[in-house]
Amino acid sequence: xxxxxxxxxxxxxxxxxxxxxxxxxxxxxxxxxxxxxxxxxxxxxxxxxxxxxxxxxxxxxxxxxxxxxxxxxxxxxxxxxxxxxxxxxxxxxxxxxxxxxxxxxxxxxxxxxxxxxxxxxxxxxxxxxxxxxxxxxxxxxxxxxxxxxxxxxxxxxxxxxxxxxxxxxxxxxxxxxxxxxxxxxxxxxxxxxxxxxxxxxxxxxxxxxxxxxxxxxxxxxxxxxxxxxxxxxxxxxxxxxx
Amino acid sequence: xxxxxxxxxxxxxxxxxxxxxxxxxxxxxxxxxxxxxxxxxxxxxxxxxxxxxxxxxxxxxxxxxxxxxxxxxxxxxxxxxxxxxxxxxxxxxxxxxxxxxxxxxxxxxxxxxxxxxxxxxxxxxxxxxxxxxxxxxxxxxxxxxxxxxxxxxxxxxxxxxxxxxxxxxxxxxxxxxxxxxxxxxxxxxxxxxxxxxxxxxxxxxxxxxxxxxxxxxxxxxxxxxxxxxxxxxxxxxxxxxxxxxxxxxxxxxxxxxxxxxxxxxxxxxxxxxxxxxxxxxxxxxxxxxxxxxxxxxxxxxxxxxxxxxxxxxxxxxxxxxxxxxxxxxxxxxxxxxxxxxxxxxxxxxxxxxxxxxxxxxxxxxxxxxxxxxxxxxxxxxxxxxxxxxxxxxx
Numbered sequence: 001x002x003x004x005x006x007x008x009x010x011x012x013x014x015x016x017x018x019x020x021x022x023x024x025x026x027x028x029x030x031x032x033x034x035x036x037x038x039x040x041x042x043x044x045x046x047x048x049x050x051x052x053x054x055x056x057x058x059x060x061x062x063x064x065x066x067x068x069x070x071x072x073x074x075x076x077x078x079x080x081x082x083x084x085x086x087x088x089x090x091x092x093x094x095x096x097x098x099x100x101x102x103x104x105x106x107x108x109x110x111x112x113x114x115x116x117x118x119x120x121x122x123x124x125x126x127x128x129x130x131x132x133x134x135x136x137x138x139x140x141x142x143x144x145x146x147x148x149x150x151x152x153x154x155x156x157x158x159x160x161x162x163x164x165x166x167x168x169x170x171x172x173x174x175x176x177x178x179x180x181x182x183x184x185x186x187x188x189x190x191x192x193x194x195x196x197x198x199x200x201x202x203x204x205x206x207x208x209x210x211x212x213x214x215x216x217x218x219x220x221x222x223x224x225x226x227x228x229x230x231x232x233x234x235x236x237x238x239x240x241x242x
Numbered sequence: 243x244x245x246x247x248x249x250x251x252x253x254x255x256x257x258x259x260x261x262x263x264x265x266x267x268x269x270x271x272x273x274x275x276x277x278x279x280x281x282x283x284x285x286x287x288x289x290x291x292x293x294x295x296x297x298x299x300x301x302x303x304x305x306x307x308x309x310x311x312x313x314x315x316x317x318x319x320x321x322x323x324x325x326x327x328x329x330x331x332x333x334x335x336x337x338x339x340x341x342x343x344x345x346x347x348x349x350x351x352x353x354x355x356x357x358x359x360x361x362x363x364x365x366x367x368x369x370x371x372x373x374x375x376x377x378x379x380x381x382x383x384x385x386x387x388x389x390x391x392x393x394x395x396x397x398x399x400x401x402x403x404x405x406x407x408x409x410x411x412x413x414x415x416x417x418x419x420x421x422x423x424x425x426x427x428x429x430x431x432x433x434x435x436x437x438x439x440x441x442x443x444x445x446x447x448x449x450x451x452x453x454x455x456x457x458x459x460x461x462x463x464x465x466x467x468x469x470x471x472x473x474x475x476x477x478x479x480x481x482x483x484x485x486x487x488x489x490x491x492x493x494x495x496x497x498x499x500x501x502x503x504x505x506x507x508x509x510x511x512x513x514x515x516x517x518x519x520x521x522x523x524x525x526x527x528x529x530x531x532x533x534x535x536x537x538x539x540x541x542x543x544x545x546x547x548x549x550x551x552x553x554x555x556x557x558x559x560x561x562x563x564x565x566x567x568x569x570x571x572x573x574x575x576x577x578x579x580x581x582x583x584x585x586x587x588x589x590x591x592x593x594x595x596x597x598x599x600x601x602x603x604x605x606x607x608x609x610x611x612x613x614x615x616x617x618x619x620x621x622x623x624x625x626x627x628x629x630x631x632x633x634x635x636x
């Protein structure tokens with residue numbers, strides 16, 4: 001997934017910009033974003049670990065210790081004045097709950113069991129990512145940083161973007177990341193006595209724990225496919241799909 | 243029995259004592275401690291279950307702390323256990339006043355990852371329905387804002403005129419609030435017979451309604467007194483808080499993702515104006531939404547003229563598996579910027595969906611915005627920010 005684009009040079013992006021019939025690279029950046037990424041990488045220097053272009057949107061992975069510096073540069077010198085969100089990712093594949101019973105749980109999609117990392121890679125299980133945009137230059141940037149599995153410590157963006165306050169509180173309760181420099185890490189969505197971090201992959205979907213998925217007992221076979229072996233698969237697809 | 247008054251006390255009372263007593267009482271009242279006022283979670287101005295813990299000094303707000311999460315449904319977790327077609331049902335319920343507009347960015351993200359392109363007619367119908375849901379959302383706001391300053395009539399007008407739009411959405415999609423009409427690769431059905439001419443008629447009604455609201459509410463002296471220079475959001479601070487959409491344009495920021503963002507739907511084909519207002523107060527937010535309602539109605543008429551014929555579904559596999567990858571799609575929804583960061587690992591469902599909802603960020607500025615305002619202004623500020631609880635709590 002990472003480095004699928006061929007836009008390491010600005011010339012390539014300028015060529016890919018006009019819409020032509022030769023199937024342009026869907027990931028190619030436009031000229032403005034090429035400039036943005038160049039200035040961002042020049043300002044951060046060796047703090048940039050990796051970069052990938054995803055559907056015209058640059059994703060830059062920075063070092064953990066430069067997480068706040070990335071925000072300061074984006075806001076201070078790249079005119080990215082708008083904070084879209086701050087959120088976390090858990091790249092660990094979800095463990096199969098309930099052993100054999102889980103095999104009959106056709107309600108949820110089966111994800112691959114090996115750990116893979118998305119655009120711009122990762123060093124470990126947890127990552128924090130954020131998106132900033134410019135209201136004047138109309139460009140935007142997604143920044144990622146790895147989070148240490150042990151300390152779960154992340155620098156807070158609140159001193160730079162005050163709007164990061166609620167996003168980081170959400171991230172803290174959902175993933176357990178500790179935002180260093182945040183004014184008050186309190187629960188946002190969940191009750192204050194809640195234990196656990198629900199968006200981590202090893203946290204089960206509690207409604208399935210309380211009442212296991214009944215399986216296919218109440219699903220009628222689709223017309224004409226009654227005896228098919230893959231009735232289980234067909235049941236998960238909307239019947240209206242042509 | 244005697245009906246006369248009881249006899250006066252035998253002893254003399256120094257009149258000065260009464261004066262001291264009165265002074266003491268006044269003194270007690272002046273020396274009020276801070277009062278904690280719980281606004282909500284059932285307050286009518288909060289459209290649901292937002293709770294504001296407001297610390298008051300007399301009539302003035304010292305600090306306000308929004309308590310959210312009464313309606314948190316955990317859609318980001320739930321989406322990891324659902325297939326892509328099932329997720330549109332969930333995200334219909336995020337911002338329930340403009341459900342159709344919610345579906346668009348998610349479907350768009352999935353289509354990007356699958357490299358599927360919806361046919362032009364489907365894109366047009368999507369855009370028309372998105373703009374219709376914008377009109378429905380805003381017309382309700384235009385009426386309801388009057389209600390919050392004490393004018394009951396505009397609210398009825400708002401509900402009455404929104405009905406025209408909801409009927410259109412219902413006749414096209416089958417659902418008034420939760421259409422669930424988008425499919426990966428297109429839409430479920432074509433428009434019903436006679437829908438186009440009915441929509442043209444309804445747009446005339448909307449233009450009339452906007453004129454009525456302009457006269458009745460925006461031109462009203464009391465309304466202006468209650469909203470002018472109340473709740474001013476500075477543009478830089480608003481952007482840093484993530485306030486988006488009409489709320490940010492009312493602060494003079496000329497930024498609309500329909501025009502300035504990555505091209506989506508058929509907005510590049512349309513000719514429309516992005517309205518801004520320099521003031522940034524509650525009145526400006528009302529005024530910008532009023533103009534945007536008219537602009538949306540104009541856009542709908544434009545699209546009805548330009549709409550091409552053709553298929554409404556692209557070829558998609560029966561079982562939808564989205565290739566491995568990441569996609570971020572943001573759109574200009576009625577309440578502001580809505581985005582989905584979809585991470586796929588090649589399965590029938592996403593690995594992780596980050597939902598960026600507009601109201602969440604719009605409301606996060608409240609602790610700053612409400613500091614120092616009077617209690618009645620809290621209500622107008624809340625109303626003018628226009629949030630939907632489902633959009634905050636997700």
